[in-house]
Structure formats: structure tokens, C-alpha cells
Amino acid sequence: MIVADFSMIPMGSGTSASRYVKAIHELLKNSGVNFVPNPMSTSVEVNSFEELFQFIEAANQKLEDMGVQRIVTNIRIDRRMDKEISIDSKLKAVGR
Amino acid sequence: MIVADFSMIPMGSGTSASRYVKAIHELLKNSGVNFVPNPMSTSVEVNSFEELFQFIEAANQKLEDMGVQRIVTNIRIDRRMDKEISIDSKLKAVGR
Amino acid sequence: MIVADFSMIPMGSGTSASRYVKAIHELLKNSGVNFVPNPMSTSVEVNSFEELFQFIEAANQKLEDMGVQRIVTNIRIDRRMDKEISIDSKLKAVGR
């Protein structure tokens, strides 16, 4: 399992991004991907890079369909070969 | 108010980072800064850049005191001039 | 065209990462992707998300083959719908 978080910043579309974030969360719900909204990003857990990247592309495409002309995406990816990880295991490891 | 998230990755100190993350959360608790642990990062809300950066330095120093020889810190900072933001307001805006 | 930069941080493999960065640059050379090494990251220009993500996966796999047990990847992606961009156009826009 790969755990990642991402933020997508629309440029040229005003200072508020909440409608875009909500649309991306809707996409995640429909895709069945396990995710958690954070104050600065959205965390996801996926089985493969392919799954992660298909989603990132679909989310960019969604914002483009909503009229966004430039998107800056930032992704952090944690991949461990020495043990299984998940959103839950990572939160438990730090006592949440 | 400034909302930010950060991750600190120790290099050369094994594959597990949970003891370092816990030490940093302990620092945050003692400092009175409002924070939320996320799967891939920690979110904080601060009144100024100075408050944010003093904490980032203190956290790096803490890891150094624990023996870490190299630290890669990644920070995302959201600063709005058009409205007040907080960890809560950002989570509510996306429906959490 | 999509312009992106990425860093890959090996955990549990010592404090030096230069042999891993060189191996990734070798991969990039062999793949024909246009790239620039930066002090903190590597910039690439690609035609599609698919091209970017295949490379990110291949680079993670390369580090895994070299024995790395945990990899934290950080990616920034710039995608514009309003104009063509490239590594060169972005550098020229800021006067380099």
C-alpha cells in the first residue's frame, strides 16, 4: 500500500478553492479510494502508483472541466518496502 | 492567522520515524500551538511567520538532539489577506 | 506540456543520497525525457501525466532495486491550459 497526500491549487480562478476541493472529494468517493481531508491537503491510500496517478490526472481533468486554466499540484508519497502501511497505521503510529 | 502543514524526514536514522514525530508533537503541545496530526504531515495554525519558523527550527533542533544527522523538511503555508482562516475553517469549508 | 519537479528521499539508507540521484538521472537520460538537475530537486518536462507517473514509478523501482526500504517522493506539477510551457519557457519568463 502507498500512502500519499496532495494539494491542487487553481491559479486564475479567485482566492477560494473549496468548490474545487469538494469536487475532487466527490471523485474520490465515487472511485472508492480511501481518503482523509486534511486542513492543507487530502490524504489517500492506494495499491499502486498507477492508481494514484490515474486519480491525480482525473482530478486535474475535473478542475479543467470546471474552467480552471492553470493547476499546481503538490504530492507527497510514502512507499515502504519493509512493512505494510495505511492511513490508519500511520495515524496510530503517532498516537492519533 | 496562517495555516501550514509540514513533514520532517530524518535521513540516516532507519526507516521508522514515529518516535521523531511524537517528539515533535510533544513540542507542539508544550508550546500551545493548535495542531492536527495528518497521515503524511502535521497541520498547525499560527499567528505569524515568526511563530511558525521558531517552531520549525525548534523541531529540527529536537531531532538533532535525538541524534539525527540530516533532516529534510517540507512545508506548505497558506496565507490569506482576504479573510481569516484557521484549521477549523479550512476543514469546514470542504465539508469535514 | 507539463513541467514538474520531484525529489526522492531514501530513508534508512544513510545520509548521502547522491548515488540514488545519479541512478535516477541515468534513467531519465535513457528515457529521453528532458530534465534539469536542481540543488533540491530534478525538473522534468513531459507530454502527459502518464509519462510523468511512469517515470516516477520507474525511479522508485530503481531505488528499491538498489536496496532502499522506504522512499518519500515529493512532486510539484505545473499544468497550464492557457499556454504552452516548457522548462525553457519557464526559465526565460523569470529572466534566467
Next chain:
Amino acid sequence: MIVADFSMIPMGSGTSASRYVKAIHELLKNSGVNFVPNPMSTSVEVNSFEELFQFIEAANQKLEDMGVQRIVTNIRIDRRMDKEISIDSKLKAVGR
């Protein structure tokens, strides 16, 4: 020495950011900080966290003075205790 890179994304100020990036580079030149413009970020080398953070705040302030209403800043910071690093040493280590 600390080596870092940062990007600052103005929201609600159109899709082009080059005038803001140039203004920040002008600040860096005037401050005497050693920096390198990259396609996706600007790299700096500084003697302390304080120097880095004062600059980040000054750059945010500059964009605010130019009318930007929301700024998302992303910073990667490399701090080594085991050896001296600089922009040059990091580029040389990977063969540039």
C-alpha cells in the same frame, strides 16, 4: 549552511506569476542571499533558519504589497549536521 527551495503561488491574481517571481528574485539580489532560479522553484543557501524565514516573510509581504490576496508557499529545506552543504556542493554531488 542550509539549502532550501521554495515556490510561492499567488491565488486570485491571474494565471501568470512571472512578475511576482521577478520581484522576489529582486529581493533576493538586494539581500545578498545566494540563489538559483529553477523551472519550478527558487533555490537558496542560508546560514540559519532565521535568515531563511525572514526572507520567506519578506517575499510574502512583497506579493501582498503587489496586491496578491492569497499566497500558497511551498518550501523544502535540507539541513545536514554531518557535513557542510551549499548549492554548489549539492549540484556537484550529482554531476552537474
